[in-house]
Amino acid sequence: MSQLDAQSHQNDQLYKIRHSGEHVLTQAMQRLYGQEKFFMAMGPATDEGFYFDFEPLNGFKISEEDFPKIEAEMVKIIKENLPIVREELSLDQAKKLFKDNPYKLEWLDSITNKKEVISIYKTGNEFVDLCAGPHVAKTGEIKAIKLLSVAGAYWHGDEKNKMLTRIYATAFESKEALDNFLWQKEEAKKRDHRKIGKELDLFSIDEYVGPGLILWHPKLSVVREEIENYWRQEHRKNGYQYIYTPHIGLSNLWEKSGHLSFYKDSMYPSMSMDTKSKDEPTTYYVKPMSCPFHVQIFKSRPRSYREFPLRWCELGSVYRYEESGVLHGMLRVRGFTQDDAHIICREDQFIDEVNKILDFALSMNKTFGYDKLNVYLSVRDPEDKKSKYVGEKRVWELAEKTLEEILVTRKVKFQKDVGGAKFYGPAIDLKAVDAMGREWQGTTIQLDMNLPTRFGMSYIGQDGQEHTPIMLHRTLLGSMERFVGTLIENYAGAFPVWLSPIQAKLIPITDAQHDYANKILAKLQEQGIRAEVDDRSEKMQSKIRDAQMEKVPYMLIIGGREAESNSVSVRQRDEQDLGAMPFDEFLAKIKEQINTKSLNLIK
Secondary structure (H helix, E strand, O other), X not given: XXXXXXXXXXXXXXXXXXXXXXXXXXXXXXXXXXXXXXXXXXXXXXXXXXXXXEEEOOOOOOOHHHHHHHHHHHHHHHHOOOEEEEEEOOHXXXXXXXXXOHHHHHHHHXXXXXXXXXXXXXXXXXXXXXXXXOOOOEHXXXXXXXXXXXXXXXXXXXXXXXXXXXXXXXXXXXHHHHHHHHHHHHHHHHHOHHHHHHHOOOEEOOOOOOOOOXXXXXXXXXXXXXXXXXXXXXXXHOOOEEOOOOOEEEHHHHHHHOHHHHOHHHOOOOEEOOOOOOOOOOEXXXXXXXXXXXXXXXXXXXXXXXXXXXXXXXXXXXXXXXXXXXXXXXXEOOEEEEEEEEEEEOHHHHHHHHHHHHHHHHHHHHHOOOOOEEEEEEEOOOOOOOOOOOOOHHHHHHHHHHHHHHHHHOOOOEEEEEOOOEOOEOEEEEEEEOOOOOEEEEEEXXXXXXXXXXXXXXXXXXXXXXXXXXXXXXXXXXXXXXXXXXXXXXXXXXXXXXXXXXXXXXXXXXXHHHHHHHHHHHHHHHOOOOEEEOOOOOOHHHHHHHHHHOOOOEEEEEOHHHHHHOEEEEEEOOOOXXXXXEHHHHHHHHHHHHHOOOOOOOO
């Protein structure tokens, strides 16, 4: 970890605890096995804890069976309450101290080239490591620590380098916080959308199609269709117009937008098309986002101040290159459909439009069961030296100030995400909190200070003069792939009734009830309710169990009495037995649940 990377964490106590935990782990390893068994490589703190990379020497190996012994030594070091002291060294002093460690020497060369301060941290009188910090003052400040797993990892993540051993671990300010984290980890394993997706036949990723590209199976396609129908309906209500744009665009479009300057590494390689005209450009790029196309629609004719605000939305499929190591089922992909929208308005309409988007976002997230949203104001990193932002400093400051004032006026609690702004402007980000307390990026409202100027967007104002409009980028759900993936995990595959691929399963007890079951099926389907008859020659309890495993909300058991009385016996996937009720009563109840998009089963 470099000194620059550490700057934003100087006052973050949890970060200090975890970074110090890595030093305690390394010290425990040295106490138990000696320094001749491995080379220390690196060990940064992460969002979930920390890890320690080392190169084993002379056949040395670590497995999870060794964890109890290592953890016991770590607890001992923590109880000793050893001081952790920082010292600065010259390059020569540092190279002499770490002369036998090739990884530390490589790091010293890299930070020297960046002109960073060289510092070490000593834990007690026996352990020292090259490190930028920060750390807690004493090991006793680490209140709870846990080793999690061991794996292989290439040095710098490059398969051309040596394979190292990586130990993952975590640390917290309290045992309660650690216990909650471990519960979340276990619950996440049970709810993993990749596991549930396979069990319920929802989606797949095929090596012949390509990594990071999702194949939506029929059941999950139903879920997506319902979400999209709701999305379209709500956008119409909120004054949006639908537009459609191509999947590829000429290189001059992406040059003009700035994407080839600021975003090229995430764009797929260009392709050349043969043309008869020598004057016609032939290089195309697959689109990573839709905004330049929306701009060109705006510019297709002169615009007047009377037309604003323009609210254009698109469920647009885009493609972005992601390293294979970060791909993760539906949650991190290379091809996805974004619920994209752009609002083009006058300066006097800007604040009102942002507030309308926030209201829209709160309403839509609530419909899907996300009542808790953590809010972030994504701004520039004032220390950035790479010129990764476009526009004047004065305009950035005004934009950031205006978005912050909107949140303050609404009395919304928020955190600043320094460095989280896009290259073209600051943003308000809403992150949905799921059933396990995890955050998921969903709604983002981005102020674009780049495209209107780059493309010369203008309109004729009330004064008869040309003016530059304000442009907002906006998604509510984010990508359809990630959003549906998070829904699978949030509900553990048991979708609310209105989203469930199959909403009711009819289970005749004997063959004699098949005709009645099919009549009920026809009536349900007439009302747009997704239902199936399980007419297999299996026992009733086996059919019920299978339907529960499929997460079907309702099982309608049909025996002789139900067929004679035009009723159904209703069981729910949560194993609650509602007993027999007239079919029309059940139909009214399930229709109400679907129409109101209820998150609960019948009570």
